[in-house]
Amino acid sequence: MVMTGNYASAYGAKLARAEVIAAYPITPQTSIVEKLAEFVATGELKAKFIPVESEHSAMAACIAAQTAGARTYTATSSHGLTLMHEVLMWASGARLPIVMTNVSRAMAPPWSVWVDHMDSIAQRDTGWLQFFCQSNQEVLDTIIMAYKVCESAGVMLPAMIIEDAFILSHTSEPVDVPEQQLVDSFLPAYSPDLKIEVGKAYGFGSLVKPDQYMEFRYKAMLAMKEAHDRILRVEQEFKHVFGREHGGLLERYRCEDAETVLVTAGSVAGTAKDVVDALRATGQRVGLARIRAFRPFPHDEIRSLASKLEGIAVLDRSYTFGAAGAMFTEVKASVYSCQRRPVMKNYIAGLGGRDITPKILERIFEDIQVIAKRGAEDEVEWVDVAGLPRRWR
Amino acid sequence: MGKTTIPEDEFTYPGSTGCPGCGANLVMRYLLKGLGERTIVSIPACCWAVMPGYWPSNCLKVPLLYTAFEATGAAISGLRAALDVKGVNDVTVVGFAGDGGTVDIGLQALSGAAERRTDAIYVMYDNEAYMNTGIQRSGSTPWGAWTTTTPVGSSHGFKHETKKDIMAIMQAHRIPYAATVSPAFPEDFIKKVEKAKSIKGLRFIHALSPCPPGWRTNPSLSVEIARLAVDTRVFPLYEIEDGKVRITRKGKGLPLVEYLKVQGRFQHLTEQEISEMQKGVDDSWIMLLLKESSGT
Numbered sequence: 004m005v006m007t008g009n010y011a012s013a014y015g016a017k018l019a020r021a022e023v024i025a026a027y028p029i030t031p032q033t034s035i036v037e038k039l040a041e042f043v044a045t046g047e048l049k050a051k052f053i054p055v056e057s058e059h060s061a062m063a064a065c066i067a068a069q070t071a072g073a074r075t076y077t078a079t080s081s082h083g084l085t086l087m088h089e090v091l092m093w094a095s096g097a098r099l100p101i102v103m104t105n106v107s108r109a110m111a112p113p114w115s116v117w118v119d120h121m122d123s124i125a126q127r128d129t130g131w132l133q134f135f136c137q138s139n140q141e142v143l144d145t146i147i148m149a150y151k152v153c154e155s156a157g158v159m160l161p162a163m164i165i166e167d168a169f170i171l172s173h174t175s176e177p178v179d180v181p182e183q184q185l186v187d188s189f190l191p192a193y194s195p196d197l198k199i200e201v202g203k204a205y206g207f208g209s210l211v212k213p214d215q216y217m218e219f220r221y222k223a224m225l226a227m228k229e230a231h232d233r234i235l236r237v238e239q240e241f242k243h244v245f246g247r248e249h250g251g252l253l254e255r256y257r258c259e260d261a262e263t264v265l266v267t268a269g270s271v272a273g274t275a276k277d278v279v280d281a282l283r284a285t286g287q288r289v290g291l292a293r294i295r296a297f298r299p300f301p302h303d304e305i306r307s308l309a310s311k312l313e314g315i316a317v318l319d320r321s322y323t324f325g326a327a328g329a330m331f332t333e334v335k336a337s338v339y340s341c342q343r344r345p346v347m348k349n350y351i352a353g354l355g356g357r358d359i360t361p362k363i364l365e366r367i368f369e370d371i372q373v374i375a376k377r378g379a380e381d382e383v384e385w386v387d388v389a390g391l392p393r394r395w396r
Numbered sequence: 397m398g399k400t401t402i403p404e405d406e407f408t409y410p411g412s413t414g415c416p417g418c419g420a421n422l423v424m425r426y427l428l429k430g431l432g433e434r435t436i437v438s439i440p441a442c443c444w445a446v447m448p449g450y451w452p453s454n455c456l457k458v459p460l461l462y463t464a465f466e467a468t469g470a471a472i473s474g475l476r477a478a479l480d481v482k483g484v485n486d487v488t489v490v491g492f493a494g495d496g497g498t499v500d501i502g503l504q505a506l507s508g509a510a511e512r513r514t515d516a517i518y519v520m521y522d523n524e525a526y527m528n529t530g531i532q533r534s535g536s537t538p539w540g541a542w543t544t545t546t547p548v549g550s551s552h553g554f555k556h557e558t559k560k561d562i563m564a565i566m567q568a569h570r571i572p573y574a575a576t577v578s579p580a581f582p583e584d585f586i587k588k589v590e591k592a593k594s595i596k597g598l599r600f601i602h603a604l605s606p607c608p609p610g611w612r613t614n615p616s617l618s619v620e621i622a623r624l625a626v627d628t629r630v631f632p633l634y635e636i637e638d639g640k641v642r643i644t645r646k647g648k649g650l651p652l653v654e655y656l657k658v659q660g661r662f663q664h665l666t667e668q669e670i671s672e673m674q675k676g677v678d679d680s681w682i683m684l685l686l687k688e689s690s691g692t
Contacts, residue, residue, distance in 0.1 A: 053477050072482065093463075201436060206452075209451035209454070
């Protein structure tokens with residue numbers, strides 16, 4: 004089928020047989036929940052759809068439903084995601100494998116409905132697995148895989164599937180929609196060891212003392228570690244059943260003999276792969292590493308890649324004020340323990356939906372190859388901003 | 397003395413960490429007597445988020461789902477949806493929140509749950525301030541009351557805004573059933589809970605919940621004070637079924653001052669201020685009688 008990223012999300016949730024869906028509309032997420040409401044209304048999906056009055060309530064309702072043993076799904080974007088912040092922490096703290104699509108969109112003010120990753124990055128520390136997708140196929144496939152990863156006994160954490168606003172959410176691509184039977188064989192029904200039910204007078208989320216709290220957090224930390232291996236294993240199983248894979252936690256594209264590599268996440272990676280091909284054709288030893296899982300972060304993968312490189316350019320589609328791009332600081336932290344460290348530079352681009360063109364990516368590759376030899380002057384550079392050097396335009 | 401109609405079954409174990417004389421203990425106790433064991437309760441931040449005891453203890457014989465302060469209306473919606481999808485239809489879902497968690501920070505989620513006709517019972521135990529955090533004023537604190545954020549000073553003492561009328565707010569949502577209950581009248585209380593249990597949709601229970609530390613009262617007088625609230629008509633007992641108001645206990649019509657004088661939080665009030673308060677209570681009572689007689 005030819006479909007948008009948003010329909011890929013809706014079909015993903017349907018194929019995963021989500022049982023309770025609670026959602027609130029926000030641009031550009033709306034067509035996900037419209038489609039799911041339609042699936043529920045026509046009986047194609049046997050689920051309860053709760054048209055809640057806010058995103059905070061959407062997540063709170065999913066938390067309650069998941070605690071009662073139902074597989075839940077929701078979708079949001081931008082201000083909706085940040086309104087959920089409190090209950091995102093609740094979901095992971097309660098160890099509930101909720102799966103959610105976030106259509107990543109810039110934060111206001113000034114208002115923008117277009118893509119950047121600030122909303123998603125701001126939820127980095129909520130204890131959710133975060134998957135940045137490059138294509139609509141990956142959106143659908145990752146939703147199905149995420150349920151399997153998250154519902155495994157050693158993980159039991161929620162996952163956020165991130166689609167770039169409009170670039171994926173509203174752009175149609177061919178998407179292979181797998182047979183329901185095949186998905187059912189891959190993803191069994193949700194059946195948690197513990198759920199809220201009458202006859203068992205447990206308190207879910209009770210008060211704990213200082214001598215108890217840290218153990219809960221420690222176990223969540225171990226679960227996130229387990230998620231790293233589980234993502235890889237589940238993707239291999241997925242490949243075996245469906246014949247596709249998307250690159251584990253860090254997709255490496257033409258990195259084998261590369262001297263410099265661009266690290267980025269989301270839809271821009273598709274453009275970057277074309278640019279790598281073009282530059283390779285002129286003899287430049289460049290590659291692309293796409294951060295697919297931002298949480299858990301692919302530290303080991305980054306380290307083993309970096310130790311062979313001369314230069315790493317990290318392209319962030321968001322900015323952590325007072326520091327640098329979040330992906331850059333994380334990649335840099337991973338690289339620190341390498342025996343031989345490449346030169347690194349952070350490029351901030353594409354905020355609020357500004358296009359990141361092949362030309363811009365070519366110039367980033369050009370820049371990183373030059374400074375890989377002579378060292379970086381500025382560690383962070385904002386790309387294609389009015390009033391700054393015209394070389395990007 | 398005749399035998400009471402209060403069920404003998406208890407669904408609360410000893411061990412609640414509530415303060416001596418806590419009205420909310422009695423509210424939970426009578427609520428569960430009316431509902432029975434096939435009940436799941438969701439509790440946001442409030443005194444009762446602490447009162448069941450530290451993990452892994454629970455002083456109640458029903459399962460509890462703790463939720464965020466503003467999220468009770470959403471939590472009961474999620475619980476009901478999950479039970480529905482699993483085909484469980486003999487369990488009562490309850491949201492149990494304080495006044496701040498209901499009329500202030502939780503009002504949006506409650507309004508949503510009511511508008512969606514969520515099949516659940518929402519109980520607001522009203523101790524008339526943020527008591528778990530240490531007596532800060534809420535939208536449900538009555539005019540004239542001292543709290544730590546409405547201190548009594550030389551220029552501007554006590555709370556100068558009137559209490560939100562949550563029953564009218566809920567009535568405006570056209571829910572099938574709403575009732576006020578008091579721990580001083582357990583038979584009336586449990587009868588209303590049993591009626592609420594038999595109805596589908598969002599049912600609302602407003603329970604007055606005397607709070608000795610917050611109201612500056614003698615812990616041994618909590619039931620007495622709850623009774624005075626009804627007898628002075630500051631907290632009338634009534635129900636609204638399908639939009640029709642019915643007063644279930646008219647009370648003795650005692651002067652309001654009888655209720656105020658036993659509470660430290662009202663000690664600063666002048667005679668004139670008390671007579672203004674009395675007028676407010678009288679007006680509300682007349683309005684309630686009119687609503688009852690007009691059938692709305």
